[in-house]
Amino acid sequence: MRVSEIREQFPILSRTVKGKPLVYFDNAATSQKPQSVIDALSHYYSHYNANIHRGIHTLAEEATLAYEATRFAVQEFIGAAFVEEIIFTRGTTESINLVANTWGRQNIDAGDEIIISGMEHHSNIVPWQILCEEKGAVLKVIPVKDNGELAMGVYQELLSSKTKLVSIVQVSNSLGTVNPVKEMIAAAHKVGAKVLVDGAQSAVHLDIDVQDMDCDFFAFSGHKVYGPTGVGALYGKKELLENMPVFQGGGEMIKEVTFERTTYNDLPYKYEAGTPNIADTIALKTALDFIKSIGKDQIRAHEAELLAYATAQLEAIPGLKIIGNAQDKVSLVSFVIEGVHPQDIGVLLDNMGIAVRTGHHCTQPLMKRFGIPGTVRASFALYNQKEEIDVLVAGLHKALKMLL
Template sequence: MKLTIDQIRGLFPVLHQEVHGKPLVYFDNAATTQKPKAVLDKLRSYYEMDNSNIHRGAHTLADRATREYELVRETVREFIGARESAEVIFTKGTTEGINLVAQTFGRKFIGKGDEIIISTLEHHSNIVPWQMLCEEKGAVLKIIPITESGEIIFEEFEQLLSSKTKLVSIIHASNALGTINPVKKIIDAAHAFGAKVLLDGAQSTSHLDIDVLDLDCDFMAFSAHKLYGPTGLGILYGKREILEEMPPFLGGGEMIKEVSFEKTTYNDIPFKFEAGTPNIADVIAFKPALDFITDLGKPSIKAHEDELLSYANELLLPIKGFEPIGTAKEKVSVLSFNITGMHPFDVGQMLDARGIAVRTGHHCTQPLMKRFGIEGTVRASFSVYNSKSEIENLAEGVARIAKIKNK
């Protein structure tokens, strides 16, 4: 499907409003993307026509809801190239997916003296669960350093690998800097030592083609709300043979085969990891979001976003006082920066006064900010519905702010 930028923008109701008397320019896509009308319509139609619990009902509404819910699981399988839909687990988000692996795979297979490797680029959700596990188990957490441009030092990673390495958990694309990690190379190196690999795909899945079989990752976690879908919904992919060896995450309904006071037997995957009534409406409403991406095509989306990032660098780099943070060669459409002598929050507020929505702060990557010796950054992140004229608006705003400070 080929659509003009105006046609694409027309699919997103939220974009057509003013903020502080200015047209909204939404550059906070790394935090959450906006939702096309098809997603909103599907959410409403479920509650108006099909609202029912799934899997256990014998009536028509339950049957319709169940079929639509499981259709999304299959759609996700196709989207990431998994071998079978049973390897697709619905969670609350990337954070819960990572915690699920930590609390099941980690508790069973990682012990005292074992090692887990992450990188300096990680989001807190891919740091804290491993710290908690290491504290509980007596395992060791090791960190891959990065260069001044925000790229991992692969040779240093290779030096960290050993027979003690049980898991490498690494971000595919950095939410704070946009850096795309060489994950296939990382996975191959980790597997050579018998380690499993979890990819944090929260940022990469909306920008890059994903094929989990080609990557050969053991786990991948990501979130619907960064893929034009609803909030409160995530996906954890795992290889069948590993998921079957892992204990359940939560106990309750749906994740069981049979319960007695003497013993409980657990359900097959993926249901073993989906206790209780799931987030039915948001799962069903996720399909139009995935269809939107598939119809546009990831290559077309990436080409447009790459063009926006290149244009933003072209306009912003010459501005006196503009300080880019993270200049990796391979990036998704994230531009982090500071203005000399100004706090990121102040810059964000001044841009908001012009109707421009950006994210400011440490972006849940405090160790990464410490690596660069800063408190935080201003982050402008671009999506398929953003335009070059909006980039020009951002550049004009940054230029005015920098001029005020550097008078």
């Protein structure tokens, strides 16, 4: 894998920020887009822009074929058994809310328990809090150990006949920790619980096989896999999706409407009301094809080198502490520096053309657990280079001279 050739496919990487070459280390928030994805968006609007599924004219048929081709691509990307198990959404957040408002409202009752972890993104906390408040259910939390791993022994103790759902992040967006979700799913199933896996951070780094994982639901977002914003997918086991109530009412999700009653469409359209995000969904296939063309094994190997190099270089900076040192991590480093607020570091780095994320990363309970207001997070992708990490380290030294 030649990183220099890959970088040439990403036009934004050639720009400058405040007179400095861009160093983009905010990939956990959103990845940059290759020219092929940008071209796919432009090609749709330039050549066959039309609404899908219901039209019989040529443009509508072409748009429909391209849109549904993405569904097959997602099926392959995550290893689903049936293409109708793939529901298009706006992203991971909407996917989780869909499950909470359909399966959750149908199956969670007073006294039931939902288990999440202490490292969840707010989007995998708030929907369950809302549901628990509505139903009188109980939300339980798996603690996070000092090294950023889950306390698996406590998880086993939390599981009981009262557990109806486990909703767990596969990869922490704040720590980079890779959780043993297959083991956790098997344990949850033994007590009769269903499992939703938040794959927002894992889909771009790890090989995903929902059948081997045996999760009941899996969600990911297009914009973190080199695709467009505003599109993602929810996987659900077919028998679950078929028995769940509808999420939103409108066009496409119906078979027949009268003023007396409505009958609903088959999967997956039952959950896709209204005109969807056609262009971005079509371009998502291009993004998945891009990942496939390189190979996740090569991507992981490169990112592992970046992680090891960055960890060693950052740990040598006086006063810097890495938050999250799990044995199994993806290419992300969160850190704090004694006596310096993360936001101040972020502002100074931005003045040097270096894009990092600072703050609580939508994981406020996790930051509270570590007793910090937030971290500086540098997250790496397949187009990043060790030389850019050197720029980050030099930038941090320069920033610290100004701040301390």
